[in-house]
Amino acid sequence: MNINKIKKALFSIEQIPSLLYLVKWVFICLLLGAIVGSVSAFFLSSLEWVTNWRESNLWIIALLPIGGFVIGLSYHLYGNSVVKGNNLLLEEFHSPKKIIPFRMAPLVLFGTILTHFFGGSAGREGTAVQIGGAIADRFTKIFNLSKSDRKIVLIAGVSAGFASVFGTPLAGGIFALEVMVLGRIRLEAIIPSFLAAVFSNYFCEIWNISHTHYHITSVAEMNPVNLLWALLAGIIFGLVAMLFSKSTHFWSNLFSKLIKYPPLRPVIGGTILAVAIYFMGTTKYIGLGIPTIVDAFNVDLNSYDFILKLLFTSFTLGAGFKGGEVTPLFYIGATLGNVLVWFIPLPMSMLAGMGFVAVFAGATNTPIACTIMGIELFGIEAGVFIALACSTAYLFSGHSGVYASQIIGSPKNSKYSREKGLQLSDVKNKRSKG
Numbered sequence: 001m002n003i004n005k006i007k008k009a010l011f012s013i014e015q016i017p018s019l020l021y022l023v024k025w026v027f028i029c030l031l032l033g034a035i036v037g038s039v040s041a042f043f044l045s046s047l048e049w050v051t052n053w054r055e056s057n058l059w060i061i062a063l064l065p066i067g068g069f070v071i072g073l074s075y076h077l078y079g080n081s082v083v084k085g086n087n088l089l090l091e092e093f094h095s096p097k098k099i100i101p102f103r104m105a106p107l108v109l110f111g112t113i114l115t116h117f118f119g120g121s122a123g124r125e126g127t128a129v130q131i132g133g134a135i136a137d138r139f140t141k142i143f144n145l146s147k148s149d150r151k152i153v154l155i156a157g158v159s160a161g162f163a164s165v166f167g168t169p170l171a172g173g174i175f176a177l178e179v180m181v182l183g184r185i186r187l188e189a190i191i192p193s194f195l196a197a198v199f200s201n202y203f204c205e206i207w208n209i210s211h212t213h214y215h216i217t218s219v220a221e222m223n224p225v226n227l228l229w230a231l232l233a234g235i236i237f238g239l240v241a242m243l244f245s246k247s248t249h250f251w252s253n254l255f256s257k258l259i260k261y262p263p264l265r266p267v268i269g270g271t272i273l274a275v276a277i278y279f280m281g282t283t284k285y286i287g288l289g290i291p292t293i294v295d296a297f298n299v300d301l302n303s304y305d306f307i308l309k310l311l312f313t314s315f316t317l318g319a320g321f322k323g324g325e326v327t328p329l330f331y332i333g334a335t336l337g338n339v340l341v342w343f344i345p346l347p348m349s350m351l352a353g354m355g356f357v358a359v360f361a362g363a364t365n366t367p368i369a370c371t372i373m374g375i376e377l378f379g380i381e382a383g384v385f386i387a388l389a390c391s392t393a394y395l396f397s398g399h400s401g402v403y404a405s406q407i408i409g410s411p412k413n414s415k416y417s418r419e420k421g422l423q424l425s426d427v428k429n430k431r432s433k434g
Contacts, residue, residue, distance in 0.1 A: 025192045028139060028153065033160055033199025036132045040164035040200065041207035043109060043131070047124060050117040051287050058283065060118060064274040067118035068266025071111045072320050076262045079107045082134075085322075086126050087405035089133040093154050093180055094407055096147060104134040111322030118270070119277060121286045121312035122323025124165050129324070132161025132200075148188075155180065155189040156196035163197035164204040166326075167211030171373030172197035178366045179403070182424070183410025185368070212290055214297060214356070216378040218347035220385065229344050230354065230385045233337070234392025237355055240336055241362025241397040244310050244329065248402060251318020262320065269319020273312070285312045289331040296334035296352040306336040325402045326360055333359030350385060353378045358389035362397030365406060399427045 054060055075083050082088060082104035092100055112127040136157025140150045155176045163172025173194040177185045220226045255265040277286060284292060285308045292309075295301060313328040337355030341348045353374060361370035367390040374386035395412055404425035411417050419427055 022191065025152075025156075025195060028143065029156055029160075029192055029195035030199055032132075032136055032139065032153070032156055033164075033196050033201075034203045035135055036128075036157065036160035036196075037164045037200035037203030037205075038207065039105070039109070039131055039135070040128055040161065041204045041209045043113075043124070043127065044165065044204070044209050045207075046113050047116055047288070050113055054117055054119060054287070055283065061274050061277055061283070061286075064118040064120065064270035065267045066270075067114045067120075068270035068319065068321060069263055071114055071322060072263030072266045074107060074111065075320075078103060082107060082130075084405070085130055086403055089130065089154060089158065090180065090403060090405040090407075092137075093151055094405075096150065099140060100134050100137040102134055102138060105131045108322055112324075115316070115321040115323050116287055119283065119286045120270070120273065120316040120321040120323065121289075121309065121328060122316050122321060122325075123288065123313075123327035123329070124324050125162060125326035126324030127322065128161035128165035129158050130161070132157035132159070132196075136160070136196075151186075152189040152192050155186060156192040159193040160196040160200035164200040166373075167201060167205070168373050168376045169194070169197040169201040170376055171369050172201070174372050175364075175366050175369035178369050179364060179406070181409035182365045182399075182401070182406050183408065183412065212294065214294065214353065214377055215349065216297070216347075216353040216382050217349045219350055219381045220346045222384060226346060227384075227388060229346055230388045231392050233340055233344055233346070233351060233354055234358055234389040235396045236340065237333060237336065237358035237389060238362040238393035238396030238398075240306070240310070240332065241329070241359045241393055242400045244314060244325075244332060244359070245363050245397070245400045245402050247310060247314035248317050248325070249404065251315050253318075255319055266320040269315065269321070273316065273319075276312075285309050288327045290327070293327075293331050293334045293356070296331075296338040296356075297349040299338075300348075301335050301338045303339050303342075306332045306339065309335065325363065329360040329363055330356050333357065346385075350382055353382060354386055354389040357386060358393040361390040362393035363402050365394060365397070365401050365403075367391045367394035399424060 081101050108127050108130045115122050133154055136153045139153050145153060159172050159176035162175050163169040176193045177189060180186055259265045309328055309331045333355035334352040337351035338348060340351050357370040357374040361367045370390045371387045375383050401424050406424050408419050408422050411419055
C-alpha cells in the first residue's frame with residue numbers, strides 16, 4: 001500500500017481530521033489566550049490604579065472635558081476606521097471586508113483608562129472584547145486563515161477578552177458564540193471559543209489579578225409562587241435593559257446631530273458630567289461602581305441608584321467616551337434588584353444577583369451566557385431563578401440592544417418574523433414603514 005492510499009484511508013476516519021482541527025486550534029488559542037489574558041491583566045491593574053488615584057484626588061474630575069478632548073481627538077485623527085468598536089467586530093464577522101486595524105486595541109485601551117481616570121461612567125467589557133478581536137484578527141494574516149476560520153478566530157478573540165476581564169471562562173465562551181447573531185449560537189466555533197476563554201483567563205490570573213466576588217446569601221424556596229415572582233422581576237429587568245440601550249443610542253445620535261466636530265462631543269459631554277458630579281457631591285455613579293454593586297447584595301440602597309447610573313453611563317458613552325457597558329449593567333441590575341425587594345417577596349441578595357445578570361442579558365441579547373455567568377458567580381443553588389430572570393429579560397427587552405450591528409437570526413416573537421436578517425439598528429425604520 002503506497003503513501004497516498006494510507007493517507008486516504010486515515011482521512012476516511014472522521015476523527016483524524018477532527019484531531020488535526022483540535023491540535024490547530026489548541027495552538028492558536030493558546031497563543032491568543034496568552035496575549036489577550038496578559039493585556040487584560042495590564043488593563044485591569046491600570047483601571048484599579050486610576051480609580052484609586054481619582055478617588056484620592058477628586059479635583060481631577062474637573063479636567064474631564066480635557067480628557068474627553070484627548071480621547072475624541074485621538075479617534076478623530078487615528079481611529080476613524082475603528083470608531084464603531086464592538087459593532088465593527090460584528091460587521092466584519094457578518095460581512096468581511098478587511099482585517100480589523102490593530103490600532104483598535106491601543107486606542108480603546110488608553111481611551112477607557114482616560115475615561116475612568118477623569119471620572120466618566122463606563123465599563124470594561126467592550127474594551128476587552130475590542131482588544132481581543134483586534135489581536136485575534138492579526139492571526140488571520142499570520143496563519144493565513146480561510147474566511148470561515150477568520151470568523152472562528154474573531155469569536156475566539158471576543159471570548160478571550162470577555163472571559164479574562166471578568167474571570168468567567170464558561171460565560172465568556174458562550175457569550176462569544178451567542179452575541180454574534182440574536183437568537184442563534186455559532187456551534188462551529190464552540191471548541192476555539194472555550195479554549196480561548198479558558199487560556200486567557202488562566203494567563204490573566206498568572207499575573208495575580210483577582211476578580212471581585214459576589215455572594216447570594218439566601219435562595220428562595222422553589223415553588224410556583226416564587227417562580228412567578230421571578231418572571232415579574234425578569235420583565236422589569238428586561239424593560240430597564242431596553243431603556244439603557246435606547247438611552248445610549250439616543251445620546252449618541254443627539255451628540256452627532258448637534259455637534260459636527262467629533263472631538264468636541266466628549267468635551268461638551270465631559271463638562272456637563274463634571275458639573276453634575278460636583279453638584280451631586282458624590283462619585284457613586286461614575287467609574288465601575290463595584291463597591292455599590294457589592295453593597296447591593298447586603299445593604300438597603302437608594303431607590304434611584306439604578307436610574308442615575310443608567311443616565312450617567314448612557315450619557316458618558318453617548319458623548320464619545322470609551323469603555324464597556326457590562327459592569328454598569330451589573331450595577332444597574334444589582335441596584336434595581338435591591339429595590340425590587342420592596343414589593344417582590346424574594347431575598348434581597350437573590351434579587352440583586354438576578355438583576356446583575358438579567359439586565360445584562362436583556363441589553364446584549366445573550367440569555368444563555370448570562371445564565372451561565374450567574375451560576376459561575378453565585379452558584380447553582382439560584383440557577384433556576386437566574387435562568388428565568390435572564391430569559392424573561394431577553395424577551396421583554398425587545399429587538400433592542402447595546403450592539404446596533406447585531407443581526408436578528410431568530411426573532412424573539414413570531415409577530416416580528418419579517419425582521420429576521422435585519423440589524424437592530426434597522427428595526428425601527430422597518431416598523432415605521434409598516
